[in-house]
Amino acid sequence: xxxxxxxxxxxxxxxxxxxxxxxxxxxxxxxxxxxxxxxxxxxxxxxxxxxxxxxxxxxxxxxxxxxxxxxxxxxxxxxxxxxxxxxxxxxxxxxxxxxxxxxxxxxxxxxxxxxxxxxxxxxxxxxxxxxxxxxxxxxxxxxxxxxxxxxxxxxxxxxxxxxxxxxxxxxxxxxxxxxxxxxxxxxxxxxxxxxxxxxxxxxxxxxxxxxxxxxxxxxxxxxxxxxxxxxxxxxxxxxxxxxxxxxxxxxxxxxxxxxxxxxxxxxxxxxxxxxxxxxxxxxxxxxxxxxxxxxx
Numbered sequence: 001x002x003x004x005x006x007x008x009x010x011x012x013x014x015x016x017x018x019x020x021x022x023x024x025x026x027x028x029x030x031x032x033x034x035x036x037x038x039x040x041x042x043x044x045x046x047x048x049x050x051x052x053x054x055x056x057x058x059x060x061x062x063x064x065x066x067x068x069x070x071x072x073x074x075x076x077x078x079x080x081x082x083x084x085x086x087x088x089x090x091x092x093x094x095x096x097x098x099x100x101x102x103x104x105x106x107x108x109x110x111x112x113x114x115x116x117x118x119x120x121x122x123x124x125x126x127x128x129x130x131x132x133x134x135x136x137x138x139x140x141x142x143x144x145x146x147x148x149x150x151x152x153x154x155x156x157x158x159x160x161x162x163x164x165x166x167x168x169x170x171x172x173x174x175x176x177x178x179x180x181x182x183x184x185x186x187x188x189x190x191x192x193x194x195x196x197x198x199x200x201x202x203x204x205x206x207x208x209x210x211x212x213x214x215x216x217x218x219x220x221x222x223x224x225x226x227x228x229x230x231x232x233x234x235x236x237x238x239x240x241x242x243x244x245x246x247x248x249x250x251x252x253x254x255x256x257x258x259x260x261x262x263x264x265x266x267x268x269x270x271x272x273x274x275x276x277x278x279x280x281x282x283x284x285x286x287x288x289x290x291x292x293x294x295x296x
Contacts, residue, residue, distance in 0.1 A: 005141070006140055006141060007140060007141030007142045008142075008263065010139060010140045010141070010142035010144075011142040011143070011144075012259050012260055012263045014142065014144045014148055015148070015259045016252075016255045016256040016258070016259040016260065017148070017152050017255065018148040018151050018152060018217070018255075019231075019254075019255040019258060019259060020251045020252045020254065020255030020256065021151050021152045021154075021155030021156070021210075021251070021255075022048075022151065022155070022210055022214055022228070022231070022232075022251075023231045023232055023234070023235040023247070023250070023251035023254050023255055024155060024159065024235060024247050024248045024250070024251030024252065025155050025158055025159070025206050025207065025210045025232075025247075025251075026044055026045060026048060026207055026210070026228050026229070026231065026232025026235065026247075026251075027232045027233070027234075027235030027236035027239060027247025027248075027250055027251055028158075028159065028162060028203075028206060028236075028245065028247045028248070029041070029044050029047070029202075029203030029204070029206050029207050029232065030044055030203070030232055030233055030235075030236040030241075030247065031236050031239070031241055031246070031247055032162075032199050032202055032203045033199045033200060033203050034236070034241050035176075035179040035199075035241070036175060036178060036179050036192075036195050036196055036198075036199035037089070037102070037196050037199065038099050039089070039099055039102045039103045039106070040103040040106070040233070041103075041106045041200075041203065042103065042106040042107045042110055042229055042233075043084060043088075043106045043107075043109045043110040043113060043225075043229070044203065044207060044228075044229050044232055044233075045110070045207075045224075045225035045226060045227065045228030045229030045230070045231075045232060046109075046110050046113040046114070046225035046229070047077055047080075047081065047203070047204045047207030047208050047211065047225075048207045048208070048210055048211040048214070048224075048225060048228045049113075049117070049211060049220055049221070049222070049224045049225035049228070050076075050077050050080065050113065050117075050208060050211060050225075051073060051074075051077055051207060051208035051209060051210065051211020051212045051215075051220075052126065052128070052211040052212060052214065052215030052219075052220030052224075053117060053121065053126060053211075053220045054072075054073045054076050054077065054208070055069060055070065055073040055128065055211070055212045055215065056126050056127075056128050056215070056220065058072045058073055058076075059128070070209075070212060073208060073212055074205050074208050074209055074212075076208075077204045077205060077207070077208030077211075078201045078204050078205045078208070080204065081200040081201050081203065081204025081205070082197060082200060082201055082204075084106075084109055084200060084204075085196055085197055085199075085200035085201075086197075088105060088106065088108075088109040089102060089105070089106070089196070089200070090193065090196070092105055110225065110226070110229065113225070114222050114223060114225065114226075115222075117221075117222040118222040118223075121221075121222065123221070123222070124221070125219035125220065125221040125224075126215070126219060126220045126221065127215065127216070127219050127220075128215050128216050128220075129216060130145075130146060130147045130216040130217070131146070131147060131150050131213075131216065132146045132147075132150070133146060134146075137149075145217060147213075147214075147216045147217040148217065150213055151210075151213045151214055151217065154209065154210070154213045155210065155213075158206050158209065158210070159245065159248055162202070162206070162245075163245060165202075171198070174190045174195065175195050175198055175199065177190055178190050178191075178192055178195040179195070207228075227271070230274070230275075230278075231254065231274055232247070232251075233278075234250070234254055234274055234277060234278045234281075235247045235250035235251040235253075235254050236250060237250065237278065237281055237282065238250030238251075238253055238254060238277070238281060239251075254274060254277060257273055257274075257277060258270050258271075258273050258274055261273040
């Protein structure tokens with residue numbers, strides 16, 4: 001059971017990096033919204049699912065080149081993110097709802113998205129062609145899917161791009177200011193509502209782009225967003241919700257724990273390992289990881 005050869009180790013390592021990349025991007029989206037609004041967007045995984053579904057739809061309906069369909073897909077998911085922010089979040093903010101109610105409302109948004117996709121596309125999973133073919137790359141006896149490399153590379157670019165945006169652009173600094181000191185930001189004309197729109201738009205765009213990347217390797221269906229939400233939330237919690245890029249470390253840790261745990265024990269334990277990690281972290285470090293001390 002615990003006897004891993006070099007090929008097995010390389011295979012698990014590659015799978016871990018691929019899964020970690022997905023969890024890190026979803027977790028980053030969680031933290032962008034949380035730091036801006038102090039709510040948990042439990043519809044974050046649906047943005048990933050919609051990225052794959054809408055990419056397939058644009059390709060089938062329009063027949064346009066890949067990059068054009070990709071741009072249309074990301075724009076569509078960003079638009080939906082803005083719609084959700086306006087009608088699924090700000091409505092509750094304007095009514096003075098608590099942060100718990102605002103977070104809980106995103107679960108309802110998630111269910112609505114699932115139902116719409118189910119009615120429109122049915123139960124059957126949707127697939128699309130891999131970006132550079134299905135022939136695996138052989139490395140040290142392990143067969144690595146080229147699509148995994150695309151996932152890892154695109155995630156790295158998204159994380160790096162987000163880092164540069166928040167650290168070096170005027171708009172990114174404004175979002176950080178609104179998150180860290182809302183009153184001071186308002187004094188200099190940075191409105192919380194506009195920053196909230198930007199947070200939802202950015203997190204939706206990142207998740208949608210990742211959804212396009214993973215669909216050839218996994219698949220897209222109405223119910224796939226739930227698990228991405230759970231895994232992304234775990235990555236964000238592991239990284240600490242107030243650490244803007246802690247989800248990268250949290251995603252890496254979760255991906256390696258899942259894949260090596262499944263490889264050493266049983267693949268049936270993969271999702272269970274993630275849930276156990278979440279329970280343990282919330283049980284012993286929940287208040288610290290969610291940043292609740294700062295809110296009190």
